[in-house]
Each structure stands twice: as C-alpha cells, then as structure tokens.
Amino acid sequence: MSDLKFDPRNYRIHTDKNKRLIRKSLEDCGAGRSILFDKDDYIIAGNGVYEQAKELGLSVRVIESDGTELIAIKRTDLSSEDARRKALALADNYTTDTSIFDVEAIIEDFSADDLDAWEFSVDDISIPELDNSLNISPDKGRTGCLEDKFIIPPFSILDSKLGRWQERKRAWLSLGIKSETGRDEELTYKRSSQPPRIYQVKNALREKNGSDPSWDEITDYCLKHNISMMDGTSIFDPVLCELTYRWFNLPGGVILDPFAGGSVRGIVADRLGMQYYGIDLRRKQIEANYKNMEDMFPGKTTKPYWVCDDSLNVKELFYKEKFDLLFTCPPYADLEVYSDDPRDLSNMDYKEFLPTYRTIIQRSCDLLNENRFAVVVAGEVRDKSGVYHNFVSDTIAAFRDAGLHYYNEMILVTNIGSLAMRVSGQFNNSRKIGKQHQNVLVFYKGDVRGIKEHFPQLDYSDDDIFENE
Ligand SMILES: C[S@@+](CC[C@H](N)C(=O)[O-])C[C@H]1O[C@@H](n2cnc3c(N)ncnc32)[C@H](O)[C@@H]1O
Numbered sequence: 001m002s003d004l005k006f007d008p009r010n011y012r013i014h015t016d017k018n019k020r021l022i023r024k025s026l027e028d029c030g031a032g033r034s035i036l037f038d039k040d041d042y043i044i045a046g047n048g049v050y051e052q053a054k055e056l057g058l059s060v061r062v063i064e065s066d067g068t069e070l071i072a073i074k075r076t077d078l079s080s081e082d083a084r085r086k087a088l089a090l091a092d093n094y095t096t097d098t099s100i101f102d103v104e105a106i107i108e109d110f111s112a113d114d115l116d117a118w119e120f121s122v123d124d125i126s127i128p129e130l131d132n133s134l135n136i137s138p139d140k141g142r143t144g145c146l147e148d149k150f151i152i153p154p155f156s157i158l159d160s161k162l163g164r165w166q167e168r169k170r171a172w173l174s175l176g177i178k179s180e181t182g183r184d185e186e187l188t189y190k191r192s193s194q195p196p197r198i199y200q201v202k203n204a205l206r207e208k209n210g211s212d213p214s215w216d217e218i219t220d221y222c223l224k225h226n227i228s229m230m231d232g233t234s235i236f237d238p239v240l241c242e243l244t245y246r247w248f249n250l251p252g253g254v255i256l257d258p259f260a261g262g263s264v265r266g267i268v269a270d271r272l273g274m275q276y277y278g279i280d281l282r283r284k285q286i287e288a289n290y291k292n293m294e295d296m297f298p299g300k301t302t303k304p305y306w307v308c309d310d311s312l313n314v315k316e317l318f319y320k321e322k323f324d325l326l327f328t329c330p331p332y333a334d335l336e337v338y339s340d341d342p343r344d345l346s347n348m349d350y351k352e353f354l355p356t357y358r359t360i361i362q363r364s365c366d367l368l369n370e371n372r373f374a375v376v377v378a379g380e381v382r383d384k385s386g387v388y389h390n391f392v393s394d395t396i397a398a399f400r401d402a403g404l405h406y407y408n409e410m411i412l413v414t415n416i417g418s419l420a421m422r423v424s425g426q427f428n429n430s431r432k433i434g435k436q437h438q439n440v441l442v443f444y445k446g447d448v449r450g451i452k453e454h455f456p457q458l459d460y461s462d463d464d465i466f467e468n469e
Pocket residue numbers: 183185187188236258259260261262263279280281282285309310311312328329330331332338339343344345346
C-alpha cells in the first residue's frame with residue numbers, strides 16, 4: 001500500500017520531547033499498539049508513532065476492520081517479567097501524557113455539548129506547551145496563536161519549566177550571556193543550585209574567618225582559585241526579562257533598574273533596541289557586566305549603562321533622564337548578603353531595610369514618565385524566627401505609596417532544582433512548603449484607562465530576533 005497520510009487536523013500536538021520518547025520506545029521496545037487510519041488513508045490515531053516508525057524504516061502491516069471487533073496485538077517476544085515489556089508499559093502511557101491537545105482545533109470542531117459529553121475540560125490542558133516545531137502541525141494562525149502574538153501567553157502563571165520557555169531561554173543564553181561573577185538569589189545565581197565545591201569554599205571561608213562569608217568573598221575566592229561557580233541555568237531569566245520589556249515597555253523605551261546585579265537585563269534590553277540604565281553597589285559586578293557585553297558585542301558603541309553607586313542616589317545620578325519602564329529585582333531583605341558594604345540593603349535588618357528600600361522605590365518612581373509601567377520581581381522571605389517578613393506586600397505598599405497603581409500580579413514558576421531533596425526534611429520539621437515561585441508585580445504610573453492610547457497592540461508573529469544567529 002502507499003504511504004499513510006497525516007491528519008491535517010490532528011487534535012494531538014507532539015512536542016519534541018514526546019517525539020523523542022516515541023522514538024525511544026520503538027527503538028528500545030519494538031512497536032507496541034496499532035495505529036488507526038480511515039479508508040482514505042488519513043491517520044485517525046497514531047500520527048506521532050507513524051512519523052517516527054517511518055523515520056526508523058519499520059514496515060507496516062495493515063489489518064482491515066469495520067469496527068466490530070477489537071484488534072489485539074500479541075507480542076510473542078515479550079514475557080510478563082521482561083524488562084522491555086515493563087519499559088513498553090511505561091512508554092505506552094507516558095508518551096500519551098507528554099503530548100498535548102490542540103485545544104483550538106477541538107473547540108472549532110465540536111460543540112460545547114459534544115465536549116461536555118466527552119467530559120472534555122480545557123482546564124486540564126497545558127496551553128503554553130504548544131510546540132511550533134511540529135512537522136505535522138495544523139494551520140498557522142490557529143494553533144499557538146497567543147504564543148505567536150505574545151511569545152508566551154500573557155496569563156498570570158508564567159511557567160518557566162515549560163518547553164517553549166526553556167527553548168527560548170537556551171536561545172538567549174547561546175548569545176553568550178555569562179554568569180561567572182556576581183551573586184545569588186533564588187531567581188538568579190541560585191545558590192541552592194551551586195555545585196558542591198561552592199559549599200566547600202563557603203565552609204572553608206567560614207572556618208577561616210569565624211563567620212559566614214559574603215557572596216563577594218566567595219566570588220573573590222573562586223575567581224582567585226579558578227573555581228567555576230555556576231552553570232548557565234541559574235542566571236536571571238532572560239525570557240522573563242524579554243517578556244517584561246516587550247509587554248510593558250514602549251518600543252525603544254528607556255529602562256531604569258535600581259538593583260541591577262548581573263548583565264542579563266542590560267543585554268536583553270540592548271538586543272531589543274532599548275536603552276538600559278542599571279545601578280549596583282558592587283564594582284566587580286559592574287565590571288563583569290561590561291566585560292560580558294564587550295565579549296558578546298566587541299566594539300559596539302551603544303550599550304547598556306551600568307553605574308556603581310548606592311541607588312539611594314538615583315535622582316542625582318540620573319537627574320537628566322526620564323524613564324519608560326522601571327524593572328528590577330531587589331535584594332529580598334537579607335536572604336542573600338551581596339557584600340559587606342553597609343549601604344547594601346542585604347546587610348540591613350528588616351527595620352532598617354524597609355524604609356531604605358521604600359525611599360529607593362519612591363525616588364526611582366519619581367524618575368518614571370507618566371503613563372508607564374514598573375515591574376518588580378520579588379519573593380517572600382522569612383525572618384530569623386522563620387515567619388515571613390511580608391516582603392511582597394511591603395513592595396506593593398511601597399509602589400502604591402510612591403503613587404503607582406498595583407495593576408498585575410504574575411506568578412513565575414521556577415525550577416524545583418535541589419528543592420525536591422530538601423523539601424521532605426524541611427516540611428516534616430517545620431511545615432514550611434517548598435517555594436517554587438516568585439512574584440512578578442506590575443504597577444502603573446498614570447491613568448490606566450489611557451493604556452490603550454499609550455501602548456501599541458502587540459503581535460510578534462513575524463518577529464524573530466534569533467533568526468540570524
Ligand atoms: C537581588 S540582587 C539583584 C540581582 C538582580 N536581580 C539580578 O538578577 O541580577 C540585588 C542587587 O542589589 C544590589 N544592592 C543592594 N543594595 C544596594 C544599594 N543600596 N544600591 C545599589 N545596589 C544595591 C546588590 O549588590 C545586588 O546585586
């Protein structure tokens with residue numbers, strides 16, 4: 001018989017992972033269940049399996065049926081205790097779970113009553129996992145429309161673990177964004193995901209000095225002794241950065257970041273044609289940021305601008321500027337101590353931290369143009385006794401007191417990393433849950449009814465900044 005034809009309206013979307021697993025299953029365990037096609041040779045079920053089987057050169061035996069009997073396949077080479085049989089059972093179930101539904105196609109083809117009869121609920125479906133690299137993907141414009149337009153669907157949960165996010169993150173990192181120098185915090189240089197040698201350094205320094213070393217001291221030691229500090233996955237998420245700039249800045253708008261830290265936010269801004277101004281107390285961090293920029297784009301004249309100073313001085317530093325977006329990720333109280341500089345917020349106890357932090361926010365917001373957004377990535381942090389400081393609410397209060405409206409809250413779901421190993425003891429001993437998210441808080445300066453007037457309609461369908469890489 002001639003080749004079978006893929007279903008142009010296949011309701012199932014096969015992600016790259018799903019395709020890999022189907023292929024692995026065919027290779028390791030041999031062909032499992034049959035596939036199904038109609039009398040016009042269009043595949044009804046098994047598009048993904050057929051695609052992989054064809055690539056592997058498997059022959060196809062056709063059994064005709066009018067649907068009045070169930071075709072059962074007996075695998076004569078597999079016994080119940082066979083390891084390949086167990087693997088096949090896992091693969092058969094898991095390959096289904098790793099594909100996703102083309103919700104829009106289903107909604108187009110079935111009435112609400114039909115879907116109710118199938119107990120089909122959109123809530124069960126992972127919309128952002130749509131994978132555009134699919135060969136047999138349905139018509140463009142239908143599937144993944146929200147992703148084409150907005151890069152990631154603008155919902156209040158931003159799941160950075162999903163395939164599309166990770167793929168984009170890899171694309172950003174492959175440009176050469178570096179994280180060698182700097183410090184940590186959950187979202188950025190995640191200390192919990194540092195290799196064990198860093199803890200050895202930390203312990204050695206603690207023993208030597210009799211107190212906990214600051215992140216700067218650890219960085220210094222590692223640089224001096226050529227100890228590699230972190231892998232590329234633990235830097236500030238460039239995708240979050242890209243989305244913030246694309247969604248909440250104006251095209252070409254100028255960005256202020258009073259707690260700059262690493263190079264990512266500056267480099268992403270530059271790549272998107274936006275001028276970035278960042279302040280950070282730590283000179284080494286700023287030098288590393290400039291070096292990273294120079295390594296990536298040697299001799300480039302326009303650049304992100306980082307200044308080494310106390311961001312309490314933001315108004316004196318930037319008295320000539322007005323900004324179109326405030327974007328920052330402040331120290332989460334003393335969760336991580338960045339340096340021993342007494343002006344470093346992470347060195348202060350919360351009583352001192354909060355008014356200083358509020359002043360910096362007030363001054364930064366004063367420099368923001370009217371009718372513009374401010375976006376802050378923050379997370380709850382516990383005090384010494386183990387209860388939350390209420391940092392997220394304090395951040396919201398600080399921005400509201402600075403005259404901005406609290407406008408959106410997004411939850412950034414982060415990788416579990418070593419949390420899976422730590423959570424059991426932690427939860428049993430204290431009932432502290434494993435925190436797997438950060439809060440992305442969005443504020444607006446001005447009358448929110450005018451947003452439509454000031455901000456363009458977004459559609460990034462034809463915009464691919466990585467096209468020429
Ligand atoms: C959470 S980190 C920010 C890191 C940044 N979000 C990133 O991902 O790269 C906070 C930064 O604030 C800086 N910092 C703390 N107190 C400061 C102050 N008073 N003025 C300027 N920077 C300060 C620290 O040096 C640190 O780099």
